[in-house]
Amino acid sequence: MARKAMKRATKKSTPKKGAARKAVAKRSASKARRPAKSAARKASRGAARRAEPKDLGDLFMETLKDIYHAEKQILRALPKMAKAAQSGDLRRAFETHMQETRGHVERVEKIFALSGTPPKAKPCHAILGLVEEGEEVMKEFKGSDALDAGLLAAAQAVEHYEMSRYGTLKSWAEQHGMQEVARLLGETLAEEKHADELLTQIAESNVNRMAA
Numbered sequence: 001m002a003r004k005a006m007k008r009a010t011k012k013s014t015p016k017k018g019a020a021r022k023a024v025a026k027r028s029a030s031k032a033r034r035p036a037k038s039a040a041r042k043a044s045r046g047a048a049r050r051a052e053p054k055d056l057g058d059l060f061m062e063t064l065k066d067i068y069h070a071e072k073q074i075l076r077a078l079p080k081m082a083k084a085a086q087s088g089d090l091r092r093a094f095e096t097h098m099q100e101t102r103g104h105v106e107r108v109e110k111i112f113a114l115s116g117t118p119p120k121a122k123p124c125h126a127i128l129g130l131v132e133e134g135e136e137v138m139k140e141f142k143g144s145d146a147l148d149a150g151l152l153a154a155a156q157a158v159e160h161y162e163m164s165r166y167g168t169l170k171s172w173a174e175q176h177g178m179q180e181v182a183r184l185l186g187e188t189l190a191e192e193k194h195a196d197e198l199l200t201q202i203a204e205s206n207v208n209r210m211a212a
Contacts, residue, residue, distance in 0.1 A: 060172045061117065067165045068108045069121035074158060075101045077131045081155065084138045087148045087210075089202045094155070097195045104191070107184045114181055130158050149211035152203050159196040166192060 078101065082094035112119040134154035141147040166189040173182040 056172055057176065060169065060176070061115065062122065063165065063169055063172075064108065064111060064115075065120050065122035066124045067162070067169070068105070068112075068119060070124040070127040070162065070165070071101055071105045071108060072121060073124065073127050073131055074162075075105065077134060080138065081134060081151055084142070085148055085151055087202065087207055089205075090148050090152060090199075090207060093195070093198055093202060097155075100191050100195065104188050107188055111181050111184055114178070126161055127158065130154065130161065133157070146211040148207045149203070152199055152207055156196060156199050159192055159199065162192045163189065163196065 075098065078094050078098040082091050082098065085091040085094060109119045134151065137147070137150035137154055141150050166185050170182050170185040170189060173179075173185055
């Protein structure tokens with residue numbers, strides 16, 4: 001009788017093998033869920049940070065990257081335009097503006113430094129399109145009396161884009177109290193305006209008349 005009672009007690013106190021396996025599996029699943037929950041929390045925090053709305057400072061930097069790329073593209077295009085120009089006045093205007101454009105690149109790089117950000121260019125699709133138009137003029141009107149008029153028009157389209165960008169950047173810099181940055185942008189803006197006025201004078205004095 002005593003032995004039978006002991007056997008019954010042993011059976012009651014020892015868990016079944018199936019139940020033991022389920023318990024182990026449950027603990028393993030719980031451990032596996034912990035890293036997943038942690039990763040989900042981190043992803044949620046990252047998404048919250050990305051969802052924060054950008055401000056005028058962000059827009060300023062993105063536009064600065066745009067004009068930085070634009071100036072570099074213009075610097076590559078100007079020597080080709082100067083070489084293609086038939087008018088001596090137009091050729092000299094392109095060569096003078098090429099020197100000014102090198103200074104524009106340096107100013108933009110200085111503004112990046114003042115902002116505590118490494119210089120970085122963002123593709124400026126507007127300038128790429130304008131430069132492409134200028135290249136088409138050089139190809140399609142080579143040897144034509146209308147070549148210089150086409151080159152001049154392409155150059156002024158570029159100037160007008162730059163004037164718009166620099167004017168906007170200067171206004172935003174003033175809004176943020178960045179006086180030194182606004183001053184640098186103002187210097188470039190003044191040079192772009194002068195270049196545009198010079199091109200207008202050349203067009204009206206002889207280039208348009210030669211093309212007619």
